[in-house]
Amino acid sequence: MREIVLDGSPEPVLELTEALHAALNDGETVLPLAGTDPSCAALRAAMAPEDPVEPETAVLIATSGSTGEPKGVLLSAAALRASATATHERLGGEGHWLLATPACYIGGVQVLVRALLSDTEPGIVETRGGFVPEAFTAAAAGVLNEPGRHYTALVPTQLAKLLEDEVACEALRGFDTIVLGGAATSAGLRARAADAGVRVVAAYGMSETASGCVYDGIPLDGVQVRLAEEGDGIGVIEVSGSVLAHGYRRAPERTAESFVDGWFRTGDLGRFDGERLEVLGRADDMINSGGVKLAPALIERVLLAQPSVAQACVLGMPDEHWGEAVVAAIVPAGGVGGPDEAALAAAVRAELGKAAVPKRFERLPTFPMRGPGKVDRGAVREAMGES
Incomplete structure (x- = not known):
């Protein structure tokens, strides 16, 4: 298995391109790794590059996915x-x-x-x-x-x-x-x-x-x-x-x-x-609030349509009365005054009904990310719980 550690510079990418060309033509399996990722060592260890590779594997993608648990995807x-x-x-x-x-x-x-x-x-x-x-x-x-x-x-x-x-x-x-x-x-x-x-x-x-x-x-x-x-x-x-x-x-x-x-x-x-x-997000992210099942992606879509919202992350937080309460983390749009929470709630109510309206809005300066462009929902949840 050929490991290639990438650091954002062109040279390792050129090496990876060469390795991919070989792998596409029955060459050695390629394992690309993000050298700048703090989890790089753990991901590499989980891939066990010293062990034999499963047959027909050209590229092994090491990822922590949406759960944070390391896994290696075998691609021919x-x-x-x-x-x-x-x-x-x-x-x-x-x-x-x-x-x-x-x-x-x-x-x-x-x-x-x-x-x-x-x-x-x-x-x-x-x-x-x-x-x-x-x-x-x-x-x-x-x-x-x-x-x-x-x-x-x-x-x-x-x-x-x-x-x-x-x-x-x-x-x-x-x-x-x-x-x-x-x-x-x-x-x-x-x-x-x-x-x-x-x-x-x-x-x-x-x-x-x-x-x-x-x-x-x-x-x-x-x-x-x-x-x-x-x-x-x-x-x-x-x-x-x-x-x-x-x-x-x-x-x-x-x-x-x-x-x-x-x-x-x-x-x-x-x-x-x-x-x-139409993709509605992870099944594990579905919110059950008072017996009503809600897809966070649909609520986020309504919030993101508002000019005052740059980013939105909707979560279900434990609640004694509702089981789960709908809460929304918001990153305000640059150059725009802070979001009017009443207006945001009204927009969600008009589009999706009363059950989908967040019980609480929390403003964050930015969202923690996991992988390419994905919001780390677990980290947002922790931030919401601490606020």
Whole structure:
């Protein structure tokens, strides 16, 4: 197994690209790791790189997922190729890719795989000092100067930051498509991108599906989606197709539980709006307040539609009367006065009903994050409990 530790600089990414090329052609299994992540040593130890690798594994993605428990996702060359090929078919053809997200995660790995299948050299954003518009703009210039189609992948927080910078926004307009993944994309952010002339597509997927497998609610070619345990049109999302991983590292029981008869049980809730899949967040995050089951994602969506709210995280907190009480953490929008809690409550009530209205609002300066663009809901819960 070939381990590659990434630190936000281009050199290890170039090494990873070379290793991925070999792995896609029956070479050594690749294990990318985030050297800047405090959990890097623990994740590496959990992957047991000294032990034999499960057959047909081209890339091993080490992740703590949404639970914080280390796990290794086993991806074959066939799954990685199938994902990249289906993405190109959906976007309009192969092209030049700019890597702007960490390459230790599946989204970054797939940017490199897509570049390899396009026989192009990927652009690389320098992120050792954090993600800044100036570094993105500089790296984008080299990619956009190449003939053909141009793509990049971002998480919503990156896009929001770039849209605030005039020069970076001009660079964004040069890309044929920007794939947004890692976290839910709010309607407000999509509207801002559209108003700026920036073309985006929201991708839903995970390491187990070799990155995004549903684009703007429509599965990629070769991908099937269904809902299990449906009730009121909402169910647990299950995915099938050639993009699936073949299991978890040294975890046969977990593999047997999650991969059944060619279907992967995601643990996410969803519903169909016509032919489009709407993702409602983790099943474990559902709130049962007074016997009414509520999806936090739907409440967050209403809150994020308010101009005074930059970020929202809705949780169920223990409550003697309700069982769980709906509470909302809010990051106020920059340059806007603090949110009017009565107005926020009224908006939620009008859209989702009285039961969905948060019993308490808490303002935080920022949200702790886990992985690429994902809010660390457990850390937010701790912050809410301490307040």
